[in-house]
Amino acid sequence: MYIKVLKADIAGIIDDVLDVIRNHSDVQWESVFHEAVWLSENGAHRNAVKFGIALLGLFQNEQAKELLLTLGKHEEFTLYAAVAIQNGMKNGNEVLFELAKSVHGWGKIHIVERLEPTSPHMKDWLLRHGCSNTVMNEYLACVCARKGDLKEALSSDRVDKDLFEGATDIVEALLYGGPAEDIDDYEHAPKVLSDYVRLAREMYSTVKHLSVMLDIRDFLNSDEKKWTERMQSGWTERLRGAVLESCQSIISRSGWGSTVMDAVRSSDTLEHYYGVTCSRKLGIDIWEELFAQLVANPALNNYLELMKSDDPNRIRKLVQFAEERLPLRHIASGPADEFGLGIEFEAHARLGSLLQSLDRHEGVGKQLILTGLNSPVVSNRNMALNALEGWNIASWGEELLQAVTRLEEEEPVDSVKERIRKLMEDKGISL
Incomplete structure (x- = not known):
């Protein structure tokens, strides 16, 4: 049986x-239970442990808590484990809550989705800590807002700092949207956004708070076609205007410029991210600051943000720096089927940026594109081809032309090979 389980x-x-x-009439339940415990404790392979845990879900399993x-x-x-706990313990919900506080990633998502908030303490945890995760917060934002009753929690005149920070995570994720339910799926969005901005007037302090205010502003100013639908879901023009006015009053307060620049200069990755995000939305030019950081520490990957500039002189300056500092020979080891x-x-990721x-x-x-065409990472080759698709062939030069022709013969990935052939056909290059 063990070998079958492994496969x-x-x-x-x-x-x-x-x-x-x-449904088997002749099951020796005591033996099955002991076998389940043994597999869970002693299984030398993951499939065996999973099978043992699943078997434990057939029993009242408090002794295996x-x-x-x-x-x-x-x-x-x-x-x-979550399913076994739910199925096998009278107080399974409380045990799930105990486990929820110790896990992250997909494990946290699985548990929070199953957790029933039967006490104020559980609701408090869901609002303060339930959404923040190592996998996208968007998966749990709406779940936590509903199960934790965010609408009621934010209706108070004042809230504690932890609740405000937890609400910030939830609101940010709802506005971002993505693979799960978002702000337009959340039935209490108008009230929650109104109360959040009201509380923020007294509680905002960080560049992350500013970032969320900017997200709310953009949401309120978004496509009017969407607002036609939203007006059927609890929003009114009066409420929309009032929230926007309050939000804008926070954004326009003096001092944000220095706060944003401090964040851009921060060595804290998350703080830096919010600084860059806010500077972009506020129109603060941070290009020279980011480039200076890159010069001081070439291991940084500021390339993606720096390449958003429309200034050709800045782009040439950045490309020259990259050609001098990136290990292009190392990257160009030949086409392969690597995810990178x-x-x-x-280094391949920096080139991709x-x-x-x-x-x-x-x-x-051109040198970067040549390197990309000869990179073992598939995405590097695809992005190099993307660049050439946007160029007139007169700008390629002989070296790039030869590299594309050679790659058509050597490319190991069928979809990329087909793309090369189409590029050559579109540009009038004979196969």
Whole structure:
């Protein structure tokens, strides 16, 4: 059996297997329980441990609580442990809550989605800490807003700092949208945004708060076609205007410029991110600051943001720097089928950040494009081709022409090879 479990698609078959066990008349339940515990504790392979945890869900398993909590802290086992806890413990919801406070990533998502907030303490945790995660906060924002009753929590005249910060995470993620329900799916969005901005007038202090204010402003100023639909979902023009006015009053307060620049100069990655984001929306020119940071520390990857400039002189300056500092010979080791993940591909990632925008700057960065065409990372080659698709062939030069022709013969990925052939056909290059 152990060998079969190792080879099986556990996620795909486990429900059917458990149903068969439940409905089998001759099951020796005590033996199955001991086998489940043994597999969970001693399984030398992940599939075996998953199978053992799933079997534990067939029983009242309070005596295995510590084992399930321990295994549940491993992200790959969290879902299995959560289901076993739900199915096998009378106080399963409380145990899930205990586990929720110890996990991150997809494990946290699985648990929070299953958690029923049966006490004020659970609701408080969901609003303060439930949304923040190592995987996109967007997956849990609406879940936490509903289960934690964010509408009621923000209706108070004052809230504590932790609640305001948790609400900031939730509102930010709802506005960002993405793979899960967003601000337009959240039925209490008008009231929550109004109360959040009201509270922010007294509680804002960081560049992250400013970033969310800018997001709210952009949301309120978005396409009028969307607002036709929103007016059927609790919004009114009066409320929209009032929230926008309050939001704008925060954004226009003096002192934000120096706060943003301090964040841009910060060594804290998240603080730096918010500084760059806010500077872009406020029209603060930080190009020279980011370039100076790159010169001081070439290991930084400021390239993507720096390449957003429309100033051709700045782009040429950046490209020259990159051609001198990036290990282009190392990167151009020949085409392969690499995704480019991991520390060994950091230089390839920096090159990719540059290549993404070179289609807008015809004739600039030929050496970078040549390097991209010869990179083992598939995305580097695709972005190099993207740049050449945007250029007139008269700007290529002989070296690039030969590199594309050679790559058509050597390219190992069929989809990229097809793209090369189409490029050559479009540019009138004979195969």
